[in-house]
Amino acid sequence: MTFLYKASSDRGTQWAKLFAQKAPEIPFRIWPDTGDPAKVRYLAAWQPPEDPARTLPNLEVIFSIGAGVDQFDLSGVPEHIPVVRMIEPGIVEGMVEYVTQAVLTIHRDLLDYQLQQQQKTWDPLPVRAASTRRIGVLGLGVLGTAVLERLKLFGFPCAGWSRSARDIEGVECHAGANTLDTFLARTDILICLLPLTVATRGMLNTALFNKLPRGASLIQTGRGPHLNQDDLLAALASGQLQNAILDVTDPEPLPQTHPLWTHPRVRITPHIASETRPDSAVEVVLDNLRRHQEGLPMIGQIDRSRGY
Template identity: 55%
Template sequence: MALLFKVPDARGLAWKSLFEIHAPDIDLRLWPEIGEPSEVRYFAAWQPPQNLHERFPNLEVIFATSAGVDQFDLGELPEHIKVVRMLDPGIAQGIVEYACFAVLSLHRDMPLYLQQQRDQQWQEHELTPARRRRVGVMGLGNLGVASLEALRPFGFELSGWARSQKDIPGVQCFYGSGQLPDFLAHCDILICLLPLTDDTRGVLNANTFNAMPKGAQLINLGRGGHLVEHDLLDALASGQLSHAVIDVLNDEPPSTDHPFWHHPHIWLTPHIGANTSPETAFDVLLANIRQHQNGERMEGEIARDQGY
C-alpha cells in the first residue's frame, strides 16, 4: 500500500522522513518517482494532475495539502474516491496570526501612519477604542472560529456569518442569504474565510461592499475567486471602503501591471496566510490514513455536494 506525495522537494523529504520513523508500513513515494501505479492507494498534493484515477486504478483517497479543495475538479473524480482537506493545526495558527495582524493594523490606522512616514508627516489621529470597532468573519468553520476566539480578548464587537446557523459564545451569529445584509452592516472590518464554492464565488462584490458601513475595511484570507477585483477598486475609489488587505488572488502571481501592486489603499501579500507544515500536519494525516484503513470516516472528508 503506497502513499504518493506531489509536493516541493524539501517538504517531500520531510514527509518521507516522518513516515519512515513513525509509519514504516506505509510506502511513501515522491512524485515523479511513482513506482508501480497499481499499488498507490493514497495521493497527497496541492493540486493533482488530470486523470489521476486513470493513472492509478486502485486510488482510494486524495488528501489536499491545503485547508480547501476548490482547486480540485471534483466532477472529474469518481464517487468512490474520497477527498479530504487538510486540518493541520499549523494552518489554523497561521491564519489566526494573519487575521490578528491585519485586524490590529487596520484598527490602529497603520496604513495611514505608514503613508505619513513616507510623506514625512508627523501627525497623531484619534484612537477608536476596540469596543467601538466591529469585526465580522464570513465563514465559521474551524479557521473562522479560531480567528474570532483569538480576537475576542482585544474587546472588539464580534460577529460572524455562515450558510447555516451557528452558536459561538461572545459572537453575534448570522446565517443564510436573508441575514447577510444585517451582518455586513455590522462590519467595520470584514474578514473573508469562506470556502470557495459555486455559491460563494464573487461574494466580495459591489453589493457586499455597499451593504457595509461607509469607510469599512476588507481582509480576504479565503480565495481569490471570492473577490470581484474591479468592484473592490471602485469601492476604494468612492470611499465606500477605505482599505483592503489581500492575501489571495485569482491569478498568482499577478501580472506586473496589476492595479493592486501599487494601490495606496491595498496591502498585498503573496498567499502567505498559512502553509501546511509536515511537522504539524503529520499526526493528522497519519490518523486519517489509519481511520480509513479501519473503515472509519476521516477528519476533513468533504461532502461532494457542498464542495467542502
C-alpha cells in the same frame, strides 16, 4: 499500500522523513516516482494527476495538502474515492496570526501611518477602543471560528456569517442568505474565510460592499476569485471602503501593471497567511489513515454536494 505525495519536492522530502520516523511500515513515494501505480492506495496532493483513477487504479483516498479543495477538478475524481482537505494546527495557527495582525493594522491606523512616514509627516490620529470596532467573519469553519476566538479576546464585538447555523460563545452568529445584509450592516472590518464554490465566486463585489458601513475595511484571506478586483478599486475610490489587505488575488501574482499593486490603501502579501506544516500535517494524515482503515469518518472529508 503505498502513500504518494504530489506537490513541492522539498516538502515531499520532509514528509518522507516524517513518514520514515512515524510510520516506517508505509512505503512513501514522491511524484513522479510512483513505483508500481497499482500499489498506491493514498495520495496527498495540491493537484491530483489527470484522471487519477486511471493513473492510480487502486487509489482509496485523496488528501489535499491545503485547507481547501477548490484547486481540484472533482469531476475527474470518482465518487467512491473520498477527498479530504487539510485541517491541521499549523494552518490554523498561521491564519489566526495573519488575520490578527491584519485587524490590528487597520484598527491602529498603521496603513495611515505608513503613508505619513512616506510623506515625513507626524500627525497622531485618535485611538479608537476595540469595543467600538465591529469585526465580521465570512465563513465559520475551523479557520473562521479560530480567528473569532482570538479576536474577541481584544474586546472587539465579533460576528460571523455562514451558510448553516453555528454557535460560538461570545460571537453573534448569522446563518443563511436572509441574514447576510444584517451581518454586513454591523461590520466595520470584514474578513473573508469562505471556501470557493460556485455560490461564493465573485461574492465580494459592489453590491456587498455597499451593504457595509461607509469607511469599512476588507481583509481577504479566502481565495482570489471571491473578489471582484475592479469593484474593490471603485469602492476604495468612492470611500465606501477605506482599506484592503489581500493575501490572495486572481491571478496570482497580479500583472505588474495592475493598479492594486500601488494603491496607497491596499496591502498585498503573496498567499502566505497560512500553510501546511509538515510535522503536524503528517500527524493528521496518519490519524486519518488509521480512521480510514478502521471504517471511521476522516477529519476534513468533504461533502461533494457543497464542494468543501
